[in-house]
Amino acid sequence: MTRPDDVLCTLKVSLGERSYPIHIGPGLLGDARWLVPHLAGRQVMVVTNETVAPLYLERLKAALPDDLTVRELVLPDGEATKTLESVERIWDALLEAGFNRRCTLVGLGGGVIGDMVGFAAACYQRGVAFVQVPTTLLSQVDSSVGGKTGVNHPRGKNMIGAFWQPRAVLIDTDTLSTLPSRELSAGLAEVIKYGLIRDEGFLAWLEARMADLRGLEPAALARAIERSCSLKAEIVAEDETEQGVRALLNLGHTFGHAIETHQGYGRWLHGEAVGTGMLMAAELSRRLGWLDEADVARTRATLEAAALPLAAPADMTGEDFLAIMRLDKKNLDDRLRLILLEGLGKACIHDETPPEILSRLLEDFPRR
Numbered sequence: 001m002t003r004p005d006d007v008l009c010t011l012k013v014s015l016g017e018r019s020y021p022i023h024i025g026p027g028l029l030g031d032a033r034w035l036v037p038h039l040a041g042r043q044v045m046v047v048t049n050e051t052v053a054p055l056y057l058e059r060l061k062a063a064l065p066d067d068l069t070v071r072e073l074v075l076p077d078g079e080a081t082k083t084l085e086s087v088e089r090i091w092d093a094l095l096e097a098g099f100n101r102r103c104t105l106v107g108l109g110g111g112v113i114g115d116m117v118g119f120a121a122a123c124y125q126r127g128v129a130f131v132q133v134p135t136t137l138l139s140q141v142d143s144s145v146g147g148k149t150g151v152n153h154p155r156g157k158n159m160i161g162a163f164w165q166p167r168a169v170l171i172d173t174d175t176l177s178t179l180p181s182r183e184l185s186a187g188l189a190e191v192i193k194y195g196l197i198r199d200e201g202f203l204a205w206l207e208a209r210m211a212d213l214r215g216l217e218p219a220a221l222a223r224a225i226e227r228s229c230s231l232k233a234e235i236v237a238e239d240e241t242e243q244g245v246r247a248l249l250n251l252g253h254t255f256g257h258a259i260e261t262h263q264g265y266g267r268w269l270h271g272e273a274v275g276t277g278m279l280m281a282a283e284l285s286r287r288l289g290w291l292d293e294a295d296v297a298r299t300r301a302t303l304e305a306a307a308l309p310l311a312a313p314a315d316m317t318g319e320d321f322l323a324i325m326r327l328d329k330k331n332l333d334d335r336l337r338l339i340l341l342e343g344l345g346k347a348c349i350h351d352e353t354p355p356e357i358l359s360r361l362l363e364d365f366p367r368r
């Protein structure tokens, strides 16, 4: 049994009058004290997938008191299942169980589950409570925090969704012990993102500790999760609905989402596409005169140390990129808005990239 003081830390996401906690530590999943205070009423629907269920569902359910009505829904796995049809299955299950407005949805899994459960909660009976229990590194450092929820459309990532904040985020660091190494690397891409956009010191720390992180060294992982969540919480508190600074969290995503969409959801992991996209953003920043060769080399080396791909798909042309990038949610009117780097640790929103410089980058960036 985990004692409360075993929790490594609790952070807070402050949103005006509202706030919610992010609890980070080993063993949280199986301890009622972290989940039960955040339930809205007596009805609980735990939504997970077929990979995570055999690993963690029983442990989570065992922590819930017997006098609650608990239902579970186990969805298929994979980015290709992040669809409205999957969300409809959640709504069907809630209605079938007769759940009302005081129910709570619990998303147990990676970002795909978390994004869908959050969206289901945002819409069910016009909005019910939900709690994020993220089990991948990517979901622990990024998707579980901040309230972006939704599903993909064949024409673009996360095109249908809502801002809907969880009541709490419970990060059980023990769950990372079962994560495949490719998924760990994908999560490291979003961790590196925080260093690149906002914290050069953290980037330097990541360069020094990358081997420990890939080796699942507990203290290194805890520090990476805590710093990432705290940077994300700070940005979301400043700009909940992406009117300004929150767009910086999209570094690498305009290119990365284009790769995911073009290749078919699931072929590239989100973190892999974002890693390549961040290198594209760094190279574009260099061509605009903001970064020097050494900055780009450092970005490339950090991504390489995390075992992330460094080249775009061989079958994707510059025009393929542009066609999808034109639909990006950050764009205003007909202007492409990109997140670029004025320096390492300093990102900016840019909507004046000369089209010929962008097109050349999209054509001559390495392919694999």
Ligand SMILES: NC(=O)c1ccc[n+]([C@@H]2O[C@H](COP(=O)([O-])OP(=O)(O)OC[C@H]3O[C@@H](n4cnc5c(N)ncnc54)[C@H](O)[C@@H]3O)[C@@H](O)[C@H]2O)c1
Residues within 6 Å of the ligand: 049, 051, 052, 055, 077, 078, 079, 082, 109, 110, 111, 112, 113, 115, 135, 136, 137, 138, 139, 142, 143, 144, 145, 146, 147, 148, 149, 157, 158, 175, 176, 177, 178, 179, 180, 183, 186, 187, 270, 271
């Ligand atoms: N809402 C946001 O702010 C936000 C931020 C970043 C990413 N995202 C979204 O998150 C998704 C990517 O999330 P992800 O990388 O977690 O992918 P994912 O949810 O597909 O999980 C990755 C894989 O790991 C498995 N898995 C999960 N936990 C495990 C564990 N502990 N042990 C073993 N296997 C485990 C999953 O079943 C899946 O096969 C994308 O759809 C992306 O768009 C959203």
Ligand SMILES: O=C(O)C(=O)C[C@@H](O)[C@H](O)[C@H](O)COP(=O)(O)O
Residues within 6 Å of the ligand: 142, 146, 148, 157, 158, 190, 242, 246, 247, 249, 250, 253, 329
């Ligand atoms: O929280 C945010 O804001 C982010 O942009 C985090 C991203 O890592 C994440 O992939 C997000 O889902 C992308 O959002 P989108 O609005 O570009 O779909």
Ligand SMILES: [Zn+2]
Residues within 6 Å of the ligand: 142, 190, 253, 270, 274
């Ligand atoms: Zn992302």
